[in-house]
Structure formats: C-alpha cells, structure tokens
Amino acid sequence: MTQLWKHGVLALLVAAMVAGCGNGSDGAGGGTAGGIPTPYSFKEAFSKLEASGQLPVLDRSDSIAGLDANANGVRDDIERHIDSKPDTQAQKNSLKALSRALGKAMTVDTKDKNALREVANSINLAVICSHQTYPLGAASPLGDEIEKFTVNTRARYDAYMKFNSAMNGTGMKGVKGVKCD
C-alpha cells in the first residue's frame, strides 16, 4: 500500500512536471487539439501567431462594419495588414478597394437593387485593379486573403452570403481601360 502511494505521488509529480514544461514550450499552459495534447491552447497559439506577425490581429467585434477610425471605408485592422505588405501603393490600393467593397457587401440593403448593383460594380473594379497591378497569378490568392480576413466572424459571414445570394442569376460586364492608382 505504501509502495502504491509512493508510486502514485511520483506519477503525479512527473505528470505535473511534464505539463509544466509544456513539451519544451515557453511555459504556456498547453491544451489539446482533437484530443491530441498540444503545447499551447488554441487561444495561446493564436496569440503567439499574432505576436509574431504571422497572423494579423483582426477586429472581431459584434459590429458588421468593424472599426474604421479614419472613415476611409476600410476596416482599420485590414488596412494595417495591407499597409504592412511590401507591395506598391497601387497594389495596396487595389486590396483596400476590395476590402472596402466587401465591407459594403456585408452592410448593403439586399432589397435595394441599385445599392446591390453599386456594390457589385465596386467589387468588379477592385478585382480588375488587383489583377492589373499584381503579376500574373498573384492577385487571386491575395483576393482570397482579403476576403477571408474581412469576412471573419459569423455575423459578417452571414451578411456577406446574403449579399452573394442576392446576386444569384445576375450578370457583370467586364470593364476596359480601368485606371488603377
């Protein structure tokens, strides 16, 4: 019995040490992912990625529009992310125009056909400019990135998909000679 008690204490101590070491991590609490022990919890992992700049710190407020302190139509977090890129100003502008248009898509009255059309035209022009300013093949993944960072909460996703649904069956004619600067 004494031996069992001693072994039990030892096992607990070892377990505590392993947990405390966090698998060689910098002392974070650890967690699990799908039942697999991890050195960090998801929250800690996201914080780590955000601190190292591998993941932008995104606005997750309840507001669909999010914070836009300079009122230029581009959410501040997205603007910071775009500005942090080494791209040319014209390239950054095309991404900001896209985020601005997607922001409008999430807040537009989907019963207002003129407003819907205006938003669709804004998205179209932003897409054209991103292709015009980036090298071949580079614009599409960047557009994907801006879309996912802009539409980053459930409420924003729902609003955005409502817009896309309202667009079902519509047409869009390409625009030539767009000046992107």
Added chain:
Amino acid sequence: MTELTCAQLRATFVTAVLLLAAAVPAHAAESSLCETRGYTVGFFNGVWNTTRKAYDGRVFLENLLGSVYNGEPVEYENFYNTTGEENGATMAQDIAEVFIQRADEIDSSGELARRFEYLWDAANDPRRPLWARLVDVLRVPIALAERIYTAISTKLVAGFARMLSNPPTEMDYAEHRLIVDRLTTEGQKILMVAHSQGNLFMNPAYDYAKTKLTTNSVATVHVAPASPKLSGPHLLANIDLMINGLRSFGWNSVPAINLALPLSGNDKSGHTLDGTYLDISRAGRMRVQQMADQGLASLVTPPAAGNRGFFTAMLSWDGPGDVDLHTFEPTGTHVYYLSKIGQVGALDVDNRIADGPEHYYASCNTSQLQEGTYRFGINNYRNATGRTATVQVTLAQGGQPITRVLDVGAERGLVGNNSPIEVLAVNVTKDANGKFVATAQ
C-alpha cells in the same frame, strides 16, 4: 384612328426598321465610345464561388484568352450563380454550421470556431498558410485541419448533387437569358465557358441562344462539368475530388476524365478554376486555352437586328402580346414604335407578337450623344395583360446591367403611348476629363 388603321400604320413602321436604323450611323464607324462587334466570352462560375471569386475567374479567363481574337474585340461577361437553393443562402448556413461543429470538436474552448477566416481556407485547402502556421505552433498533424476540410467538402458535394437532381429553374437564369437576348440581337459571337456547377446554368443558356440564332455563332467549353450533358469540349481532371466525389452520392454519369494533373500544394479539391484548371504552372491552363480558341475559331458572325450603343435598353416579356418600349431622350424626344429615330438613338428592334425583344440604343458618336437623363417606360399596347416585363439597360463602359422586372399593367393601346409606365432612367454626364459616363437612376 381605327384599330385597323393603327395596325397598318404600325406595320409600315416595322417594315421600315432597317431603313430607319440605318439613318443613325453604326457605331463602328463613329468613335471609340463603344467596341465594334466581335466576340463575347460568357463565364459561368463554379460551386461555392462568391461574387468576388466569380469576377476573379472572369478576369483570369480574360488574362488567358486576351482582348482581341482574329482582329476583333473580345468582351467578357459573368453569368453569376450561387450554390444554394434559395435567396436565404441555405447552403452557406450549412457550411457555417459544419465549420463550427467540427472546429468545436478540435477546440472545445470555441476559440477556433469564432475565427471564420479559418473556414474559408478549410473549404479550399487546409494546407494554406493560415492553417499550416496554426498546426505548426500546436505541433499537431495537418490531418486535424483536414477533418474540417473533409466535412465541408462533403457538404459541398452533397449540395452539388442536390443541384444536379434539381437543376436551376427558368427563374434562376431569367437574367442570364436577357444577356443572351442582347448579345444575339446585337450580333455578337458568343463563347460560353462554364466551370463546375456553372455548367448547369450554361446548358440552358446555350440551348436558349441556339433558338435565337440561325448561324453557328455560339459555342461552349465545359470545365469540370458534372452534368452528362455536353454541347462542346470538356475538361475533367483526375485529381478533381469534387466531381469525382459526386459518384459517392449516386451520381455516376459524370463525363470522362481526360486530364491527368499532378497534385498541387494549394488546391486540395483539385477542382477550383484558379487553383487547378487555370493554374499557371500546370497543363490544364493550356488545355482550356486550346478548347476556347477552337470554340472562337468555329464561330461565324450572326446577322444583327440591333445596334450596339453607348447604352442599350432591351424589353422582353413572357408570352404573347404587344408591349412597347418608350424612350424619352434628354431633349424630350420620344422614341417608340411610331417614332423610331431620336436625336441620340433609335428603336431598332420592334416586336408586336410575343416575348420581345424591343431594343433601343444610344449613339456611340460623341457628337451625337447628349448629356442628360434618358427615361424608359413600357406600355401594354395589346393582349399582354398579366404578363411580366423585363427591361435591362446595359452600358458600353461595362459593369452590371440594370434590370427591372414589372407587371405590364392594363392594356392601354394608343392612349398608353403618351403615359407609359416609368421603369428606370439613365444619366449621361461628362467626367472631369470630358469622358462620357452613364449611371443608372
């Protein structure tokens, strides 16, 4: 004026359509405000494409095929379609629920499930940087993220299979038909390119275009088609998990695989347009280009009933009867079936029997085009009561056409000529550089 006299009068004007239309010089000889007649490539986007992604696909296609073919301009238009059964974005809700459920299974704290940026990549390829960095920090296998991808893609394939069993209805592609009406009326050669579920929308658009043409002026290219119905060459990759996955939902009649591609590192589905079929580093891109070039080469110029214009207005309705398009130009000139030539444009297609179209165009000539407001209206002249009319205005400068759907109202005969039902208006102004710009009111 008796009914008979009126009918004779109208017939006289109809007989004179070509002469009258010719009175306003064709745009090709006028100026650069409009493109000359040529080709239009219509792009029907794939499954789970947002509007942005669909426009992106169109531009991707434009970059591949170019803006000139055989010395004639090539224009590009989206025929947009979403995945889902109704305007409530049901499919999107399903995908969101699947993401939340699976994310919670992986991370019971709920932190992952609230970060919807991870949904977007999980739906395409969890090996993209967002997920790759996360699993790297957590020191877990990427297979964990792939669980979410598998669940979402299974949902998407199921939704796709449902669409195949319940194909889009006329209501879903009503506006697409209007685009076809305009293109065939204006004598464009049409190449339709569909990707994925876009094939379900392209097939009826192609069939409809054939009914409007007496010449071989429309062709198709099917990329990653699921439907066994093909009206042109197709391309289906061996790595396309979406189309091949349809078989597990009992849909065994997908077209044959005819493209072998190596796996890529950013499109696990092997299905997306930019990530697989038009990927600049793999063979699909060249095959799509070859098929499209063959399609373009096969097209002959159809006769044009209507002119192209700085903007055009098209009226159609859903059955027998005579509905008239009325245009009021900025100076007040009333252009309609009794007065087809205006100061700026003309009614160059008049229909008195059924369906339409009626077609007005504004001149592309800078010396003839006027700034100001152009108002459009309709009148149920005869036998169209209960019909639904659609008016679509398309701008040469591009952008989304302006579409209005309305009841034709009560039959009003000649009386209605002076007070047609107002539908919409277009403003033409000059910008700071003196360039004409049209906007819808």
